Amino acid sequence: MEMKRFILRVLIIAAITLTADRALSYAARYFYSTTTTTDEYKLNAVINRMNEEVIFMGSSRCHHHYIPSIISDSLHKGVYNAGLWGMRNIYFQYGLLSDVLERYTPKTICLELHPTDYLATPFSNAEAAGVLAPFIGMSTGNDEVMKKTGYYYKDQVSYLYRYNSSFANLLAGNLTERSSAVDKGYKPLGGELDTTSNAIVPEKFPFRIDSDKVHYLQAFIDKCKEKKINLIFLFSPMYATENTRLFDIPDSLAKKNGIHFINYYNLPGITGHGKYFHDFGHLNDAGAKKYTYYISHELKNYIH
């Protein structure tokens, strides 16, 4: 008798929780769609509103390095920077591309690569795609990477869990205005690299090739081929460089698939100049402007 009462009580709790979960997730989804700043805004804008012909994809080095207005003036085409900071590796890019392609097909995608896209770097596994949870069900590609994150089934049980930890961002995103410095997805970085206190050594990547990431990089390429998208690989400047075999994988994939790979890992005039860098791996606004003018000129050769 006591057990039956207890089980009934547990069932009532489950029913209330499920109802509240669905209702609150609906509210969270609404506030997610109305946010005007933060990562939530960016993702929502990229997946649901972006309609430019040329888009730039990648992690933070894409987000802070490519200024759409400059490239747009040069190419006379609409350009959007869909980069997102936070070690967003190829799993995330594949899921994001899948979502975008459900709505429209850009003509050109410039994918800013990083070793986290093909090497087994620490702190950079499939969980990087976890922020795509609110878009579960939008595309098979998204759901595929969400399953790899391990969140997919939890997100199916609780819809509210898709918005886990996003309260502060939703609040800030709905209460504050978007910075006018943001230009079609580009976000400038300030400051200058202090070269006096830091040893000038190139960032090392002593990690093995991650075959699963390479598989998804190829899947990204295949999706672009399937939709006849002009895909270009990019690698923007680092502050310090070395002779390296860091680019073996993107080089071979580019050759194999007939993709242009514009590699400015070491770009004279920018590399080694602290005044153009925010830190060792990221250009500041001045560096981004200089680099974007340079790359936009180069891109004219590949985007018609």
Next chain:
Amino acid sequence: MVVNSLNFLYFFLLVFSVYYFILNNKSKAQNAWLLLASYFFYGFAEWKMIPLMLTATLVFYGLGLAIGKNTEVNEKKASRLATFGVILGIGLLLYFKYLNFFISSFSDFFNAIGLQTHWGMLNILMPIGISFFTFKLISYVIEVNRGNMEPCRNPIDFALYISFFPTILAGPIDRPKPFLAQLSVGRVLNYDLASDGLKRIFWGMFMKMCVADRLSIYVDAVFDNAEHHNGISLAFASLLYPVQMYADFAGYSEMAIGVGCLLGLKIAENFKRPFFSQNISEYWRKWHISLTGWLTDYVFMPVNIKFRNIEKWGSVIAIIITFVLIGLWHGAAWTFAVFGLYHGLLYIPLMLSGAFFKKGKMKKTSIGLPTFGVVLKMIGTFFLVAFGLIIFRSASIPDAGMIMKKIATEPGGVFFDPSTLINGVLCMLVLFIKDFRDEFLPNKQLFSAGIIERYRYELTVSTYIILVIFFGVFDGGQFIYFKF
């Protein structure tokens, strides 16, 4: 397998189902089943240490029987056996937890006075939960020797007391008599007890996942890079750390007690809203109660009696010894010893003024809230605790000194991580409101009629679950007290 994980849920559902649906009300079979589950749980965390726990259990079981046999016929022998048990228990702790600490400390000391030593550290694997289960073993032989309980004649019951899975990794440290008494009768599901247990599990999850793990993101970022942060950021992190510690440890205790309730077993309480304390003595009566109670009974009281001829100063000596031991119980490092000493020293004014020996009632307003003066005392106590935890949290005494110096001398803007702080502070507020209500207005309820009153319990538990889903850190770290 932490208590707030999916693995634990599957494990517990199996344990619960067999316990009540197959073995219902059969005490021996239920105890054997719980013992099996407990060893599986411990083995899942650290299977290599199962032989150690099993051997220690058998030895202390035998000691208990031998002491019990001699308490009336040969009191001296019983006392010698109990002393042997205590030494054995402490020896286990000393070997596994403190031996390397003593080696390095003595080595440093000899090197400092010019006697060069080259002592290497021993490769000793510290068993998880050793600080908890050795204290249970020791208290058992003492209690039997004092005649407070009969020795346990059933080895399965005794082994279950030592290894009971909700408490084996991080307490609370149950006393043998009340726990073993519960094992002697068969258990059927108690609706009220199980309901209370379920609620406490989810509240504990909220404390751990929404408050402790969220605040730890900020606190760790600041403390682990203390040399790069200014005094204001360090001071702010120092004020958040006590809350993180409380939410982490009390959260685990709530979950452990809740699991015990679901199995029909009452586990010792461990926290009673310690930040609503007017002085440090009251704080320690509400913080890690099962440890402070253990040390009060088995260290403070005997030492106090030993030094009673010097009156208050005897109590001072006893309290200093007790608190240094409390500090060292947390780990083999001088920071913990100094942390304990600091708290012991805070007791001296209370003891000399006589305030320690009085249990005065808290001054409250007509509606049951604390007066302004009481609130000020509580804030003062919180600051004292927070200051002590700087030592506790630091890797070394010089590190603690560096942090304190920065707090005193380096002003500047506070390091601000908006997402973490907004989520964390909001959950802290929920924790504060619940604790405040439980402490000062336990009988006041919102919506005392209607459907909300009818389903108050269910709505409360659902709210905890929803808070965990929305605000919880699901890839958070281990419980802080697992390493002790």
